[in-house]
Amino acid sequence: MGLTTAEHDLGMRGLLAPSRTGFHTGLFWRAHSLRLTRWETRYGAETLHGFGVAVLTLPGTPASLAVASVHLTPYSAAVAQEAQLVASRLLRANPSGLTGVPTGSPALLAAA
Known part of the structure; x- marks a missing residue:
């Protein structure tokens, strides 16, 4: 399924963040809201x-x-470094930031 198809099916706008692994993350929102x-x-x-x-x-x-x-990353405690980078970019963009992360990740639990 491509981005355009997903946008149409969901009735939302979407963007994909590039990924060196090819497993891109996406963000969708309702353009009227x-x-x-x-x-x-x-x-x-x-x-x-x-x-x-x-x-x-x-x-x-x-x-x-x-x-x-x-x-x-689900593979190591490097998840803490990734989380710090994302948090810094989020706060730089706006002090009112929000992110969702997979909290069941063994690496995230080990880093906590």
């Missing part, structure tokens, strides 16, 4: 599966939210 103002993938190659940070705004308001699309 949120407006994309920035999409950054500059440091994505520094993580195993890449990541992207989007800044979204609610139309008609000055409020914005930074959201990260990320899949942290």
Whole structure:
């Protein structure tokens, strides 16, 4: 399934963050509810599966939210370094940041 097909099927807009492994992460949002103002993938190659940070705004308001699309490495405690990088990019984009991570990862649990 390609990005265009997924956008159509979901009725949402979407972006893919490039990944050196080919397992790209994606971010989808409802265009009628949120407006994309920035999409950054500059440091994505520094993580195993890449990541992207989007800044979204609610139309008609000055409020914005930074959201990260990320899949942290499941193989080692290097997950902590990846998480720090993503968090720094997220906070740089906007102090109101949000990300979801797979908390069941053995590497993430070991790093905690």
